[in-house]
Amino acid sequence: MIFTALLGNPVEHSVSTYLFSEYAKIADLEYTHIKLNVPAEVDLPVYLHSLHKIGCAGVNITLPYKLAVVKYLDAQDDRAQAIGAVNTVVMGNSGLIGYNTDGVGAYRSISDHLRPVKSGDRVTVLGSGGAARAIIYELYQRTDEITVLGQIPAQLESLSKDFHNPDRKPLQVSLIRDAALYDCLRTADFLINATPVGMYPETNDSLVTPALLDRLEQERSMKDLWTFDAVFNPHTTLMLKLLAQRGSPTCSGIWMMIYQAVEAFALWTGKDVSQAPFRDIEAKLQHLLEQRYSHG
Structure with a gap:
């Protein structure tokens, strides 16, 4: 079982759980993606290190922590370093490594x-x-x-x-x-x-x-x-x-979310889903978002 998470505040609106589950089906992986609301920056290292300790493969970072997360990582790739912001963290034997797929x-x-x-x-x-x-x-x-x-x-x-x-x-x-x-x-x-x-x-x-x-x-x-x-x-x-x-x-911006997730998924799992049926996935995500708003 591979599991990953989304960290941010707020995260309730995100449809990333569905998105990554679609990629997992294509890659034929047993996989779970969870959403965790991090109340304040001071809590961020606690969440990161706790997830790492229990075997999480990695996390996506969303608002408002893409700049702040950098100081809690062990290393970053060249792109993330040049950008000065991280939205994807890989958790493994080398520690917490930051990337930017946005x-x-x-x-x-x-x-x-x-x-x-x-x-x-x-x-x-x-x-x-x-x-x-x-x-x-x-x-x-x-x-x-x-x-x-x-x-x-x-x-x-x-x-x-x-x-x-x-x-x-x-x-x-x-x-x-x-x-x-x-x-x-x-x-x-x-x-x-x-x-x-x-x-x-x-x-x-x-x-x-x-x-x-x-x-x-x-x-x-x-x-x-x-x-x-x-x-x-x-x-x-x-x-x-x-x-x-x-x-x-x-x-x-739904397309940015879809495509950045392809890159993040590959970093976490080593699986290439760049030929996924993106039009179908985008339509489903749009439907999920519309359902969410119609229910208040």
Whole structure:
């Protein structure tokens, strides 16, 4: 029996138990994935070391611990170290080893369900936390026309410093303000939301407002603004709905969850499920999320 866990706060909304059980069926493994709510950061090392002690193969880390977990690990791979955030931990004889599969999952979502990012594409990223760092890392391999709008000055400063590359154009960072967002979106090719804004239960929230879109439509077509939201619950956030209504191609964060889990599952089990029936799985996950909301 292999078992893994999700650690975060909150975790009730997650559909990861179903997702990993589907991958286990494909791999023909006896496998269980559990969700554990970690009340505060001070509790995180207790959960990690207790799970390791009882034979857990590994954990996914979700909000708000993707940055904090790093200090409790024995080692990280190169990607996680460069990103500065961890969403997957492998537990074994070598201790607690951190990885980051979020960025790979997000970029595959963008590439498969919107279009690949090309050199020179202008990207606006909302957010500066762990998910944002992972996504920016992958995007910065492909374009250096990236503007990051965040809400925490210290995180923005850290991002700018950590991702500094003398051979590339530096990241542009600024606080999220309507004026800054408007200026970015007038010319952006991609809009990426990597904040939790719009996540259940605050499903009526969106950093992009109808009034802002009304102004933008006076200057540009939305049909060539490719929009990705890392939030997966609800499946289609208010931001995605508003952009889709104006003609923007959109992609739900459910795809990021699906693809990052492929990478995590391989790290934990050694099994490749990269050819899973993803469309069927995505439809089932969407149904599960809709059922959850309809019951309050």
